[in-house]
Amino acid sequence: MAVADSHDTHDDHHDLYDHGEFIAHHFDSAEQQFDSGKLGIWLFLVTEVLFFSGLFVAYTLYRTNHPEVFEQAHVFLNKYLGGLNTIVLLFSSLTMALGVRAAQLGRNKNCSVYILMTMVCATMFLGVKAVEYSHKWDMGILVRSAFNLTYTHPTPTTEIGKSLHISDYLVYLCIVPALLLAGFLAASVISKLINKTMLAKFMVAMAITVSGYFLGVVVGVVFMSATDAETGSSHASVITEQPLMLMASTQDEHDEGDHDEGDHDKAAADPNHEGDHADHEEHFGAHPADGGEASFDAHHPDPSTLSRDIGIFFSIYYCMTGLHAIHIIGGIIALAWLYWRSLLGHWRTDYFGPVDYVGLYWHLVDLIWIYLFPLLYLID
């Protein structure tokens, strides 16, 4: 057996896959390559589960130790929007599975369509999340240290915001997608002009994908108004004419200062610290602003009745959904890569591994949301 040439002699730029040379050099067979990739992606999924597990553990600990925080906080989440997102992701898992099947049968065209559908669902999910997040930011619902609940809606300052009655934050969250959309559209036109049809098709598909985001935003805004009465979301991104006037404050410095003098007496009178919860709630002071009546209900609770630590729920909420969203974005990038390869016709009945693997990843991202949704949105 001759000494093997160490250099890769494929200098000419034709596609290796035309010759069926999709087996990497260090593998003995296509089967070994496929089995390796399969085991590899499953191990990667295990690491992803463990990565998220830290947050799930934090959730469990806090909910066990501060159940009132979770009971009070979940009213600020819109479970209908969450449910919509759940259905969108489940549907995307379906289209993904169909895409894998198409690749297994070597049907590249069908596969590309299914992958595109999956990407659109993914961006739609992100669009709905943008509506949710911007609504919360308007209400001052932030992480623990910055939590500052207000039912007074800030007036939009952007032109678009003013004309459409949507919050500034939502506009800001649409800037990058808008730029991407414009970029992809421009790129597709340019590609067509310089006769690179595959690239043009790809750019068009990317433009469609980004449009999914705006579809999500529109649907999110509509859903939010529609579920107005049943959720705490009437201030979504839509301005109401009669804002409630209460400001809540997190008075941490106030708390710490207090403890010096009053503490000894309090401790003596209350050795089991049973009064502490009441203290905390009192410190969460509320000051009625410009006159006007305050009206509270289940979905607009009186801030003064809320636990001082209610912001921790949202710290956990933002961390978990934020990390999940980052994984959705990563998935979209991987799907875009698969889409490109489908356009090039890479998948054959004896070679479809990458679609299979990304499919597994996508199902995990969906599964993580299936856990997040009830844990965060359906507390009752």
Added chain:
Amino acid sequence: MVDSSTRQKLFGTPETNFLNCSKGWKSWAFTLDHKRIGIMYLIGVTVALFLAGVFALVLRSHLFTFDSTMLSDDMYNQMFTLHGAVMVFSFIIPSIPAALGNIVLPMMLGAKDVAFPRMNLASFYLWIIGTGCLLLAILSGKGLDTGWTFYTPYSIDTNTGVIYATFGAFILGFSSIFTGLNFLVTVNTMRSKDQGWFKLPLFVWSLYATAIIQVLATPVLGITLLMLIAEKTLHIGIFDPKYGGDPVLFQHFFWFYSHPAVYIMILPAMGVISELISVYSQKRIFGYSFIAFSSVAIALLGFLVWGHHMFTSGQSLVVTLIFSAITFTVAIPSAVKVFNWLATLYKGSILLNTPMCYALSFIFLFGIGGLTGLFLGALSTDIHLHDTYFVVAHFHFVMVGGTLTALLGGVFHWWPKIWGRMYNDFLGRVGCFLVFSGFNLTFFPQFVMGSRGMPRRYASYDPEFQIFHQLSTVGAFVLGIGILLSFVVLVYAALRGPRCSSNPFRAASLEWQSSSPPDFHNFLQTPVLTDPYDFESQVYDEELDTYIPREFANPDKVAPRKEPVHH
């Protein structure tokens, strides 16, 4: 019957090998060859070792006198933090798996490369970026003074470069995960035909067990460090008591990774020792399956004992008792290995060369390190010993006396295979002697002063401890000289050592069937599958002055074992 010219081609010194088959920096920077990646890793971790070693020497110089003003208190805190962080994250964890393992593992399986060569290269670049980010903590001028453990709430409140360092450690974590994932898949899918699990060298078993830990534990560190960064920047209120968080929760998350991490450090080292002891006793390893299973047992049990780092943190007595009990059980598989190695030595034909000297040092030093762990695992004694120099001595005995010693032994052992050149054995053994004696002088006094109450991480101390510190400082410099000498011996050998053959020491695992240095594709023929500890399967060929598998030998010229020449 294989003819002489084929034998020469397969086992003689080749003209082209993986080192010279392509030239130029790009052929290294963009290589997918596991052997080249392993060498780059080796260079990288050596730089990390020297950098963190310098921090240690600065520290020990400061501690020479009890009221030294060589370093300010703040500077002192930075020194021990950086020493620990760079050593743990950039040196010890990657060292044996990513440097030695990358080079040797695929060859032990008769494979051409690991399962995912691009992921392998990515893992190396992540190491570079992660280490760079960690060092940004220094270069940014902010430093790092939290201890390598980043305990909250101080790590939240301090203005030093905690974010750089934790983000660096986060990236290094991914480097580790990629290596582990690669090895798990490689061992599962790329073994030679008919190479069953129980025909694998024990180094492979140990790397497999290590990889399990890397894949399961490291992501938890990842999320912990991200949460710490979020706490510092956004004040999410998970660890910071000012915002309703629990600082001890950080310790639980941190040690959930960092305890299994110490098994990432020691398991590959034990695997190396199994190889060295058996080859240099020319005797089949005693209790192969016990050693194999004990590696997996340590990997799994290691996930259940993290609380033993937190006995004094205020956790409940119930869990404290449980952690202590399980800590005792995890000592058992390690002890099983030590007994098996000793039994292997018994009536073996011992060759006391440099790698064997390191292997024997390992058994002694790891033995002490492991036994002292039991004092720390027992509750009543731990209350007294926690946060003293006793702990410092314990973990240095296992990490330096254990892992570093095994790394040096393994590097010397496989050096002739990698470069096709032999090291100067006399100077190698001198280096080992300096390392061994310097190490003992450095760390043994620390057990004594620790048990007498000397706290760790203190910049100044009571005069009664000064003599111990002085012995320790002198020892540290001797240790440093020993490591430096070993480094010089190895570099000289790689560049200018006398040429050596493919299998000078009659080892029987598959990597010794390739030429020295190996070809780019590792093997020019399908290696003959032998039991890796069946040394009789390799016979001496006079023409080539090396040991080759019996199947390739000239039956008329099968010679009795020849004593290898000492250089």
